[in-house]
Structure formats: structure tokens, C-alpha cells
Amino acid sequence: MSNPIIAFVGAGNMAASLIGGLRAQGVAASAIRASEPGSEQRARLQQEHGIATFADNGEAIKGADLIVLAVKPQIMKTVCLDLAPHLAPNQVIISIAAGISCASLENWLGQRPVVRCMPNTPALVRQGVSGLFANPRVNTAQKAQAGQVLSAVGLALWLDEEAQLDAVTAVSGSGPAYFFLLIEAMTAAGEQLGLPRETAARLSIHTALGAARMASESDVDAAELRRRVTSPNGTTEAAIKTFQAGGFEALVQQALNAAANRSAELAEQLGQ
Ligand SMILES: NC(=O)C1=CN([C@@H]2O[C@H](COP(=O)(O)OP(=O)(O)OC[C@H]3O[C@@H](n4cnc5c(N)ncnc54)[C@H](O)[C@@H]3O)[C@@H](O)[C@H]2O)C=CC1
Numbered sequence: 001m002s003n004p005i006i007a008f009v010g011a012g013n014m015a016a017s018l019i020g021g022l023r024a025q026g027v028a029a030s031a032i033r034a035s036e037p038g039s040e041q042r043a044r045l046q047q048e049h050g051i052a053t054f055a056d057n058g059e060a061i062k063g064a065d066l067i068v069l070a071v072k073p074q075i076m077k078t079v080c081l082d083l084a085p086h087l088a089p090n091q092v093i094i095s096i097a098a099g100i101s102c103a104s105l106e107n108w109l110g111q112r113p114v115v116r117c118m119p120n121t122p123a124l125v126r127q128g129v130s131g132l133f134a135n136p137r138v139n140t141a142q143k144a145q146a147g148q149v150l151s152a153v154g155l156a157l158w159l160d161e162e163a164q165l166d167a168v169t170a171v172s173g174s175g176p177a178y179f180f181l182l183i184e185a186m187t188a189a190g191e192q193l194g195l196p197r198e199t200a201a202r203l204s205i206h207t208a209l210g211a212a213r214m215a216s217e218s219d220v221d222a223a224e225l226r227r228r229v230t231s232p233n234g235t236t237e238a239a240i241k242t243f244q245a246g247g248f249e250a251l252v253q254q255a256l257n258a259a260a261n262r263s264a265e266l267a268e269q270l271g272q
């Protein structure tokens with residue numbers, strides 16, 4: 001990556017995984033800073049990644065090109081209002097907070113380049129996927145730099161419209177939980193069918209891993225891969241017909257609608 005200075009404000013789980021990803025990609029420790037109220041977390045980041053850490057947000061962002069806001073959405077307004085007087089005009093804001101709009105960030109921080117992202121927790125194992133939206137003040141070079149920060153922990157996909165982030169939140173932001181739920185349910189069902197719990201769990205997890213890897217590496221789509229597993233009148237067909245008789249696809253649509261609506265609702269509440 002080119003050599004921007006990146007400052008993280010809030011260095012919990014998501015920020016720590018981004019910092020780990022950037023360091024693994026060869027970004028120098030001297031190009032990364034983080035501010036974090038937790039002294040143990042600051043010591044851990046210093047020790048593991050050799051980066052400078054600060055208890056004071058204003059100190060951490062001095063001279064930074066990119067400022068990654070990685071605090072919880074509920075405290076974003078307070079953090080931004082405190083940060084605003086310390087900002088220089090060209091510093092780019094990258095927010096990973098769920099449900100905080102670019103307009104709210106600009107209200108609190110003043111008009112400036114803002115990139116809003118929705119990552120997901122597999123970022124912790126560098127298998128994340130993020131949707132990103134840049135406001136019109138972000139130039140091409142800044143957009144590339146912001147994309148590289150999120151690419152350090154997985155795939156980064158740009159969106160044309162900010163409203164699409166509600167859909168991204170519903171699909172991939174919350175999505176890991178849906179797959180965990182399926183793994184939980186398959187494990188319980190396998191145990192019910194007579195397998196030891198540990199065996200049922202490992203079979204379920206590795207099946208999810210293998211299926212995801214096939215879907216991501218294959219030239220054909222998921223529907224075709226599914227057809228290839230499904231022998232006529234065989235075991236898979238029996239299971240899939242049962243899922244579909246229970247309204248599986250409609251239920252998934254309803255669940256994602258609920259997540260997207262909640263994302264829009266949270267933006268409304270948190271943006272005040
Ligand atoms: N966990 C998830 O699935 C996803 C989380 N996000 C977003 O990422 C952001 C961070 O989430 P996590 O890393 O999971 O949370 P976290 O709780 O692990 O990290 C937040 C950090 O902010 C620190 N903090 C608290 N007050 C502060 C202040 N005034 N100034 C600076 N730092 C402060 C906390 O000590 C903590 O270490 C959230 O806004 C969340 O919406 C986005 C996508 C997915």
C-alpha cells in the first residue's frame with residue numbers, strides 16, 4: 001500500500017483485526033496508531049504489533065491521513081464531537097460503525113471525506129467481507145487507500161449508494177450469525193441422529209467450510225453446485241424438499257428484510 005498514516009479511534013476486536021491484517025501485509029508499525037481507553041488493550045497492541053497507542057483520541061489522530069472510527073455506534077456522536085476540533089481538513093474518516101450515516105458523521109465532524117464501511121467478524125481470521133461507500137468528497141487516491149485498509153482482512157466491495165449498506169448489513173454484516181445458527185442446528189440434529197456431539201459439530205463446521213470454499217472457487221453458481229450434490233430421489237433431495245416445504249427461502253428473505261429494516265431504524269435513532 002502507499003504510505004498513509006492510519007489512526008484507529010477505539011481499538012477493540014474489529015480494530016485489532018484490521019491492525020493485525022495491515023501489519024501482516026507489511027504496513028510499518030510506525031504508520032499505525034491507535035487510541036483506546038483500555039490500558040490492557042493498549043499494552044497488548046503495543047506488544048503484539050509495535051504500534052504507538054494513546055489514551056487520548058486527539059493525540060492519536062495528529063498527522064494521520066486516514067482515521068478509522070472503530071468505537072461502538074452508541075458512543076460515536078460523543079467521540080466525534082470531541083474529535084472535531086482536532087481534525088485537519090484533508091484527513092479521511094473511515095467509519096466501521098453499524099448504522100451511522102455519512103451525513104451524521106459530517107454533522108458531528110464538519111464537511112470532509114468520509115468512507116462508511118460494514119465489515120464482518122470473520123475479519124478476525126482475515127476472511128472478512130466489507131461493503132464500502134465513499135461520500136463525494138473522497139478522491140480517487142483516498143478511496144484506494146481506504147479500500148486497502150479493509151482489504152487487509154478480506155474482500156472489500158464498493159457500493160454506489162449509501163442506502164445499500166443496510167442490505168450489506170443484512171447479508172454479510174449479520175450473516176456470520178446465520179451460518180453459526182445453521183451449524184448449531186445441524187450439530188444438534190446430528191447428535192439427535194446418534195453421533196457424538198463433538199463429531200456432529202466437526203462434521204457440520206467442516207461441511208460449511210468446504211461448501212463455502214467450493215462456492216468461492218467454482219466457475220458455476222451455488223444453485224448448480226447444489227444440483228450436483230442432489231442425486232435424483234436421493235438423500236439430499238429428501239432434505240432440500242423438507243427445507244422448502246417449511247418455506248426456507250421465504251424465511252431467509254423475511255429474516256434479511258428484518259435485519260435491513262433494523263439497520264435503517266438504528267441509523268435513524270443513532271444519527272440524532
Ligand atoms: N462485531 C461485529 O459483528 C461488527 C462490528 N462492527 C462495528 O465495529 C465497531 C467496533 O466493534 P467491535 O470492535 O466489535 O467493538 P469493541 O467493543 O471490541 O471495540 C470498541 C472499542 O472502543 C473503545 N472505546 C470506548 N470508548 C472509547 C472512546 N471514547 N474513545 C476511543 N475508544 C473508545 C473500547 O474500549 C473498545 O476497545 C462498532 O461500531 C460496530 O458497529 C461492524 C461490523 C460488524
Ligand SMILES: O=C(O)[C@@H]1CCC=N1
Nearest residue numbers: 098120169173174175
Ligand atoms: O448485530 C448488529 O447490529 C451488528 C451489525 C452487524 C453485525 N453486528
